Amino acid sequence: MLHIEDSKLRVILASYYLKSDAGQWWKYAKGWIAPTWEAFVVAFQDKYLPPTARKRLRKEFKDLKQLNMSVVEFEAAFSSLSRFAPELVVMEEHRYIEFEQRLRTKILFKVARNMIRDYDHHVEAAAHVEIIVEAEEERLQNSRSRGQGSQGDFRPNKKSKSTVSSQSQSQQSRSAHPLPSAGPGKSTPSGFSCFKCGQLGHKAFACPQKGGG
Template identity: 50%
Template sequence: MRVIGESLFGAVLEGLGRVSLMPSKRIFLPPSVREKSRDQFYQLKQLNTPVAEFEAAFTSLSRFALELVASEERRCLEFKKKLRTGLKLRVARSMTREHGRLVDAAVHLEIIMHEEEDRMRGFKRSQDDQEDGRRHRGSNIQQSHENELLVERNTQLENKVNELQQSLNSAHTEKEATFVMYHMNTITELTNQHSKASELNLEAEARVSENKIKLHETIQKFSQRDLEAKDLIAKLNELQGWIKMYEEQAHETIGVTKNQKVEFEQTLFKLKGLEGIIEELQNMSGQFEKQRVQLAGVNSKLTQDLATYESKLNDLNHLSSQN
């Protein structure tokens, strides 16, 4: 997924930022611009941008995704998610739910992180300088000692050669010649020993160079593993932050579930009350039906009596008209 880099923050502050600086004017933005700004907010990441500039871009773009920042708490959660990893892990420990305080804490922690990084770089540079110094001093001391031995042996050989040369020049007898030959053999033997010593010295230098290369490779491997370990620790801390956030969301969900359960129980209680009322109404309806039947019987009887009385009245009227 493409994320917003440092160049986009300038565009946001230069473009959308001008809209927020003129609250008295209603500026119409086409739907395509709103949708693009909304996508930019979804993809917004801090990366290497300072917290102050990132917060300005966050505030400008959040107006196009109000459902993500509907409350102060959700605004804080969204702001934390978009911070870079190292800073996010430190800010995640903050339990504040006010956006302004959260931004101030992030700025303060960013300054502390920069200071720690500067100290770590200085400490590592000092260790590297000390290590290089120890290596150079050890190598120089060893080479200096070997050179001194070679110079001493060369001096001894030169002295022997000079002595033998003088003895050869002054030798006049066979005894002296034999003595000279003996010393010449000694010189030859010393020369051979010197050659062997030189070969051993070269071999030792080759081994030292090979050990230096192996040491350098070992240091590189150790540095690589150290970086991998730091990366794993950072990922572990990030996962712990996510787990903590999910736990908070789970607690909130449990609270909402409990409220819904209470509301359901209240509704169930009301429903049971309504069922009792319905049952009472049904009983009253049965009584009303019985009374209606009784009243119908009474009404029928009264109708019959009325018909009888009317018949008698008609008979009386008929008799009265005949008289």
């Protein structure tokens, strides 16, 4: 980061940041390690990043997919693990192709149309597309929720069904038990009986026995 060209000085600056177990290791290791940057890197990796660990991290990079990660999280994992498979990302073109192929399908299809050949711009475009895709999915989900709610308003409930059923039964009861007829040419006055003679079909003021006892 500081662009230090002197190999010995780079070792001094890097070893200054070794703490705890790594600091203790360096106190004993610097006596038999050549004071060059290349020798320091090899010794440090052999101690804290052995070949078996590098092989495992290399496989993690080759299997890396975005899946449920955000673009920012995925890019951080991609950059961290790509160091263990440098031949796959040695060129800028290879780097953005590897990144693009591991994106989620919905983001990949939209990003691939842009034909961006710069890695940093590629990552920025993927992050922008991710925002658009999430907004579209949220809008579609809200639209479906509103549609289901409106359909539910027209479903008859148990109360309305029972009301209709009781009304229908009442109508059938009235049609099955009609009021007695008052005779030919006469209408039935809603089931009233005569106050004088007690017969149905007329009232007291029209009773044929009006004159009698």
